[in-house]
Amino acid sequence: MNRKLIIGTRGSVLAMWQANFVKDRLQEIGIEAELKVIKTQGDIIQHLRLDKLEGKGFFTKELEEELLNGTIDLAVHSHKDLPTINPPGLIIAAVSEREDPSELLIIHKDCVDIKKRLSLKHNATVGTSSNRRKAQISALRPDLEFDDLRGNLQTRMQKLRDEQYDAIVLAKAGISRIEMDISDFHVEEIPPVEIIPAPAQGVLAIQIREVDKELFAALQPLNNNEVATTIAVERLVLNKFDAGCHAPLGCYCRKSGDEYEAWASIADTSEDFPDRVYLRDADPNRLAERIFSKYAKDRKLPQSVFISREVDENSYFARAMAKHNISIEGRSLIKIFPIINKLDPFILKHVDWIIFSSKNGIEHFFNLEPRLSKKTKIGVIGRGSEEVLRKYDRVADFSGDSEGINMDEIAKKFAELANGGTVLIPRAKESLETIQKALSPETKIINIPVYETVLEEDVDPSNAEVLVFTSPSNVEAYFADNLLEPGQKVICIGRSTGAKFDEMNVPYTLPYSPDEIGLSEAVFGLDY
Structure with a gap:
């Protein structure tokens, strides 16, 4: 390409970084370019909430107009800001690799409470x-208050430093790109499977005129096909709900092995409890339609759910079910007993890692009042265990929540950190040793059974439409005396629990994660 290109961009530090990133990539393939800064409606109007601005494309419309007028050759956008349908005459020629789409909760240190x-x-x-963030964070923490926050990254951080807020939420992608120093705050990184991001969050879009075939061809080395496939699912969901980028809708898709997995979170308003769903499919083209069908107004949901543990009426799961008037019958089918009453302080002194594979393991271990070395790190298998750990003033140094219920992958990730050290594993008296098997021969493993489970006898059956089993022991206790009723559906927490149903040749659903969010997603995602 012989001509020098003009790249249209907004003028913020982040937007300029993004435009220069594309400019540098173009230079790598022998194309010269210069930048033109363009102000958008979203930049100019700072006193209104984003959902109060008219129309869609608050941060993109003016760039698109200049593209159509021919005063620029391409525009660089944060893809999440773009409407799902291009204006006539414009196309997305390329998308970037995806920056981490996690959210950052940036907290004043005197407002931190790790419990x-x-x-x-x-x-x-x-x-x-963001109405999307408000709805999802409120579902996790109903006590929190929200105030609107506008401005570029620097402005938002200054407002936090001026103590206008106790904490603010920002996309990790923007902070990472401009390498902003936020070390004077406590930062909680919230993964995209916990707070589901905006469609295409963390991705850059390069927009051009549709007739510019030469430029389209020249830009293809910059296009990331795998990212294009996954965000197409996310943006099609956004399109099907006819929602703008500031609606309380989140969608996240990624490839996992030979399949694609997608999460969606949708609420009517920022104050509404969101409905979440998790689905997998080998064909990404089917995922958006399947997600959309789960939110049909006339779709059938179960009226009752049994779960083999006690349920707090204020818990996430209870509130998610209550929204749809789904009754919950919660009762544990096992009894749990401690089997040691003292820990050897000498052993604890030399431990590098403690890894917990269950909530019960955490509770029974800390009930022994262990005195841990400051160097000792703690790992948990997921979000549910992490929340229990917080009750003991501890934050996990490793969490397997990004791997869902895949214990083999969780064990592998943990082993990458812990191999070669001393690892203490508080566990049930009889438990699988998935983590132990993943650790290297050089690793010193200390197994400490801290509790045992005893099955209840003469367990009463449940007439609930959905049965949720939380462990293999609960399955054994229930089916010692009972059978499934016709039409009852089963959800299993963990593959070892599911294996019990494999033995009985009974179909079941595995949630992505073993916590209350995962359970809620699984119930909402059932087919009827």
Whole structure:
């Protein structure tokens, strides 16, 4: 390409970084370019909430107009800001690799309470103008208050430093790209499977005129096909709901092995409890349609759910079910007993890692009042265990929540950190040793059974439409005396629990994660 290109961009530090990133990539393939800064409606109007601005494309419309007028050759956008349908005459020619789409909760250090979920004190005020973030964070922490937050990254951080908020929420992608120093705050990184991001969050879009075939061809080395496939699912979901980028809708898709997996979170308003769903499919083209069908107004949901553990009426799962008037019958089918009453302080002194594979393991271990070395790190298998750990003033140094219920992958990730050291594993008297098997021969493993389970006898059956089993022992206790009723559906927490149903040749659903969010997603995702 012989001509020098003009790249249209907004003028913020982040937007300029993004435009220069594309400019540098173009230079690598022999194409010269210069930048032209263009102000958008979203930049100019700072006193209104984003959902109060008219129309869609608050941060993109003016760039698109200049593209159509021919005053620029391409525009670089944060893909999440773009409407799902291009204006006539414009196309997306390329998308970048995806920056981590996690959210960052940036907290004043005097507002930190690690016993609370997200490490934020009770009744704290959080700055964000995103209805999607408000709805999902409120579902996790109903006590929090929200105030709107506008401006570029520097402005938002200054408002936090000026103590207008106790904490603010920002996309990790933007902070990472401009390498902003936020070390004077406590930072909670919230993965995209916990707070589901905006469609295409963390991705850059390069937009051009549709007739510019030469430029389209020249830009293809910059296009990431795998990212294009996954965000196409996310943006099609956004399109099907006819929602703008500031609607309380989140969608995240990624490839996992030979399949694609997708999460969606949708609420009517920022104050509404969101409905979440998790689905897998070998064909990404089917995923958006399947997600959309789960939110049909006339779709059938179960009226009752049994779960083999006690359920707090204020828990996430209870509130998710209550929204749809689904009754919960919660009762444990096992009894749990401690089997040791003292820990050897000499052993604890030399431990590098403690890894917990269950909530019961955490509770029974810390009930022994262990005195841990400051160097000792703690790992958990997922979000549910992490929340229990917080009750003991501890934050996990490793969490397997990004791997869902895949214990083999969780064990492998943990082994990468712990191999070669001394690892203490508080566990049930009889438990699988998936983590132990993943650790290297050089690793010193200390197994400490801290509790045992005893099955209840003469367990009464449940007439609930959905049965949720939380462990293999609960399955054994229930089916010692009972059978499934016709039409009852089964959800299993963990593959070892599911294996019990494999033995009985009974179909079941595995949630992505073994916590209450995962259970809620599984119930909402059932087919009827």
